[in-house]
Structure formats: C-alpha cells, structure tokens
Amino acid sequence: MADCIFCRIAAKEIPATAVYEDDSVIAFKDLEPQAPVHVLIIPKKHIKSLLGLTQEDRALVAHIHVDVVPQLAKELGLAEKGFRVVVNTGEEGGQTVGHLHFHLLGGRSMQWPPG
Ligand code: 5GP
Numbered sequence: 001m002a003d004c005i006f007c008r009i010a011a012k013e014i015p016a017t018a019v020y021e022d023d024s025v026i027a028f029k030d031l032e033p034q035a036p037v038h039v040l041i042i043p044k045k046h047i048k049s050l051l052g053l054t055q056e057d058r059a060l061v062a063h064i065h066v067d068v069v070p071q072l073a074k075e076l077g078l079a080e081k082g083f084r085v086v087v088n089t090g091e092e093g094g095q096t097v098g099h100l101h102f103h104l105l106g107g108r109s110m111q112w113p114p115g
C-alpha cells in the first residue's frame with residue numbers, strides 16, 4: 001500500500017529505529033513513546049487491523065506472540081517486571097494508523113485505562 005505509513009516503514013522508504021526484523025515482521029520504536037519502552041511490532045504485509053486478519057495469518061499472529069514479543073521483552077529488559085501488548089482497533093479503539101500493529105509497552109507501571 002503506497003499510501004500506508006507502516007508499509008513505507010517496512011519497505012525502508014521512511015526511516016524508523018528498528019529493534020527486530022525477519023521475513024514477515026518488523027518492530028521499531030514508536031515516534032511518540034508513551035512509556036520508557038514503546039515499540040510497534042507490525043506484519044510487513046498490509047493488514048488493516050485485527051479485523052483484517054484471515055485464516056492464512058494464523059501462523060503470523062502466533063509468530064508475533066510466541067517468538068517476537070518474548071524475544072523483544074527479554075532484549076529490552078521487560079521480562080522480569082512485565083509489560084503490556086496493546087492492539088488498538090477501529091475508531092473507538094483509538095487506532096490512528098490503518099496497518100495492524102502491536103504496541104509493546106514497558107519500563108513503567110501500567111494503569112488500567114480510566115477513559
Ligand atoms: P495507534 O494509535 O494506531 O494504535 O498507534 C499508532 C502509533 O504509531 C502511535 O503510537 C504513533 O505515535 C505511531 N506512529 C505514527 N506515525 C509514526 C511514524 O511515522 N513512525 C513511528 N516510528 N511511529 C509512528
């Protein structure tokens with residue numbers, strides 16, 4: 001998707017600070033971090049949101065959770081004290097970029113969203 005900012009980051013057309021990359025996934029630092037550690041983990045292929053996932057994406061979603069999140073949590077020093085993975089979805093979910101992304105947040109105590 002030529003007009004998708006995260007597709008452009010995945011294609012290295014827009015710079016980002018990558019912390020992980022493989023054939024199907026890239027993870028990079030959020031531009032406006034909401035915690036001491038704030039990384040976005042995205043599939044390289046364009047998927048608009050959680051609701052855009054299909055059966056063929058099962059292995060990709062599992063890979064992100066089984067492999068990428070734990071590896072990054074350990075490498076970024078979050079494994080001991082904990083962290084949060086967030087997927088904002090749609091307008092009321094607070095999604096602002098229409099390419100599926102998993103926020104990995106840590107380095108501070110998280111509060112349950114009050115609003
Ligand atoms: P959402 O609100 O869709 O759940 O999350 C989008 C996230 O993408 C936000 O946290 C925002 O700071 C981040 N973001 C938006 N544009 C860019 C960009 O060009 N580069 C990086 N690294 N992060 C971005």
Ligand code: ZN
Pocket residue numbers: 001004005006007008045046047098099
């Ligand atoms: Zn995209």
